Amino acid sequence: MFDFLDSGQYDVLGAFWVTVQLTLYSAAGSLIWGTALAGMRVSPVPLLRAFGTAYVNLVRNTPLTVLIIACSLGLSQTLGIELGGDTFKETGFRLAVLGLTAYTGTFVCEAIRSGINTVPVGQAEAARALGLSFFQVLTLIVLPQAFRAVVAPLTNVLIALTKNTTVAATIGVAEAALLMKEMLENEADALFAVFGVFALGFVLLTLPTGLLLGWVAKRVAVKR
Amino acid sequence: MTSVLYDTPGPKAKARNWIYSGIFVVLFGLALWWVLSLMAEKGQLDADKWTPFVTDGQIWTTFLIPGLLETLKAGAIAMVIALPLGALLGIGRLSDHAWVRGPVGAVVEFFRAIPVLILMVFGSQLYVQFTDIPSEHRPLYAVVTGLVLYNAAVIAEIVRAGVLSLPRGQTDAAKAIGMRKGQTMAYVLIPQAVTAMLPALVSQLVVILKDTALGGSLLGLGELLSMNRQISANYSNTIATLVVIALIYIVVNFALTSFASWLEGRLRKSTKGTGAVVAGDVAEVDAGGATGVGKAP
Numbered sequence: 001m002f003d004f005l006d007s008g009q010y011d012v013l014g015a016f017w018v019t020v021q022l023t024l025y026s027a028a029g030s031l032i033w034g035t036a037l038a039g040m041r042v043s044p045v046p047l048l049r050a051f052g053t054a055y056v057n058l059v060r061n062t063p064l065t066v067l068i069i070a071c072s073l074g075l076s077q078t079l080g081i082e083l084g085g086d087t088f089k090e091t092g093f094r095l096a097v098l099g100l101t102a103y104t105g106t107f108v109c110e111a112i113r114s115g116i117n118t119v120p121v122g123q124a125e126a127a128r129a130l131g132l133s134f135f136q137v138l139t140l141i142v143l144p145q146a147f148r149a150v151v152a153p154l155t156n157v158l159i160a161l162t163k164n165t166t167v168a169a170t171i172g173v174a175e176a177a178l179l180m181k182e183m184l185e186n187e188a189d190a191l192f193a194v195f196g197v198f199a200l201g202f203v204l205l206t207l208p209t210g211l212l213l214g215w216v217a218k219r220v221a222v223k224r
Numbered sequence: 225m226t227s228v229l230y231d232t233p234g235p236k237a238k239a240r241n242w243i244y245s246g247i248f249v250v251l252f253g254l255a256l257w258w259v260l261s262l263m264a265e266k267g268q269l270d271a272d273k274w275t276p277f278v279t280d281g282q283i284w285t286t287f288l289i290p291g292l293l294e295t296l297k298a299g300a301i302a303m304v305i306a307l308p309l310g311a312l313l314g315i316g317r318l319s320d321h322a323w324v325r326g327p328v329g330a331v332v333e334f335f336r337a338i339p340v341l342i343l344m345v346f347g348s349q350l351y352v353q354f355t356d357i358p359s360e361h362r363p364l365y366a367v368v369t370g371l372v373l374y375n376a377a378v379i380a381e382i383v384r385a386g387v388l389s390l391p392r393g394q395t396d397a398a399k400a401i402g403m404r405k406g407q408t409m410a411y412v413l414i415p416q417a418v419t420a421m422l423p424a425l426v427s428q429l430v431v432i433l434k435d436t437a438l439g440g441s442l443l444g445l446g447e448l449l450s451m452n453r454q455i456s457a458n459y460s461n462t463i464a465t466l467v468v469i470a471l472i473y474i475v476v477n478f479a480l481t482s483f484a485s486w487l488e489g490r491l492r493k494s495t496k497g498t499g500a501v502v503a504g505d506v507a508e509v510d511a512g513g514a515t516g517v518g519k520a521p
Contacts, residue, residue: 044230044237047245051252061430061477062470065437066449070466073452078462079262124228134230142229163339170441177341181442184349191353195346203337 004187004194015179016201022096022165022175023205027158029101034108035143041113044134052109060106064167068099072171089174096168100161107157115150116142120224151217158213159206176201263463273461277468287455291448292472298364298447299433302371306432307425309372310379315409317384328380335377341438344370348443363446367439371432378431382424382502386417389500420500423488430477430484437473448472 004010040052059067072095075081083098085091119142127141166177180198187194233241263269276283316328335343347369351357357365390413398408440450452469456462488501 042229044233045241045244045248047248051248057478057481058474061434061474061481063434063437063449063473065434065441066466066470066473069441069449069452070463070470073456074463074466078268079266081262121228128228128231137229163337166339166341167438169341170438177339177345180342181345184345188349188353191346191349195342198342199334199338202339202342203334206337 002190002193002197004183004190005197010179010183012176012179012197012201015174015176016205018093018173018175019162019165020205022093022100022168022173023158023162025097026100026104026161026165029097030104030108030157030161031154033101033105035112037105037109038112038116039138041109042116042138056106056109059102060110062103064099064103064164065170067103068096068167068171071095071099088172092168092171092173096165096171096173100164100168104157104161104164107160108154111150111153111157112143112146114153115146118149119145145222148220148222151213151220155210155213155217159210162205162209163202268461268463273459273464276459276461277464283455283459287451288448288468288472291446291451292476294364294445295433295436295447296476298367298371298436298439298445299429301364302368302375302432302436303429305368306372306375306379309376311383311414313376313380314383314387315414317380318387320405332377332380335373336381338374340370340374340435341442343373344439344443346370347373363439363443366443367436367445367447370439371435374435375428375432378428379425382421382428383417385502386421386424386500387413389420389502390416419491419494421502423484423491424502426480426484426487430480433477433480434473 005012037052037056040048041056043049043052072092075098076083076091076095082091083094085094123141123145124137127137132140165175168175169178169181172178176198180194183194184191231237260269267273313328313332316324317332319325319328344366348362348366350369351362351365387409394412394416395408398412403411436445436447437449439445440447444450448469452462452465455465459465491501
């Protein structure tokens, strides 16, 4: 029943490795971009706040598929921005990471912003009374505590991101969902076996992440 | 304007804010100018790429509106099937009997862990092999199947959270007047949980509508995003079409998101309900209203 795995025709592990790489690069990118957005949304400069709010509301309400296809058709094919990728494969991967980062950054931003709200008001007041500037209050007092509070929500975002990397299949990045589609077309008689392999793959990717980071979240949470 | 992170700006801080604003405007302007000049170079700013959306009504009647209707149809069917299914699964997870609780929990966790696209592709192949649904209807069936399987699991969690959010006294009181478990659930807990869940369910609709876009690009459903190919084939205006399509999605979803948060605010203030409101699928929906330190004035 599972002989399609031994035939050597399909590189299932390789496809899941691309999924993992997409997840890791996009996670790093969206953590940075999301933190920057959260900083903008709570900053004293009205223009930065307006930009942060507009960006989050616009991008969060756009389907990820639209963003990734816009990266491929719009940025790459129409405007010729290849992000330094030499081959079609490399370019597609980088465009997918760009789209995933732009999208996931908004959810990271909202999670961090809700984490900022868990920091007791008195701390920020005390920090200001010491004469710290906004940037110092944010980076030295508020954000370190906010990050510890939002490990659990960020874990959910990371798991959603892992599942969202399948959208890269729409622009032909050779990750798990695309391989599954190809395998189902060729190995029609093994429908449930193929589905089982890929379902198991995603359970194996997301379950340990959730358990591990759930444990971390309990360890680092600020007891109040 | 008051926020805890910073003082009401005095003259010096105001001047500094102006400088920061200026720097931001310059950087943003540069980025915008770079994008626009690149687009102009490739001829994407030419009037004939953009005017059809205003002058040519056919673009709307032949492509965009039917596409939007298909998106809304897939979303609505998925929601209507997923709601009762999710409610059943959610109640099943709360059962007193381990032989119900266990398997239902496993099913819910399984479908929550799998990407919706994988479920759609599986559903499509399932219909090819085991049913004789005509191929023109198959994409819709496949997309709805994927959406239902995934979202029923998510809704099950929302229902469970909704029931658990009610004060314990509700169950105790129902027991005290002699209600059985099923009666307590049907007459006391569920009706109250429904109001607590409403905002989360409306937000879930946004997630469903966004996910229908997957069906267009990989399974051939004629939804809004897939119209991009047909419009740009006729007018060769890829970027303009993608911008318009994105704007339609944003308008529809923003309306739903705003409605959900209005509903949430209303329910929190309401004197009738318990005041409990369930958060949506945390990873996909807004992580909660911003109040306190980070609150924007």
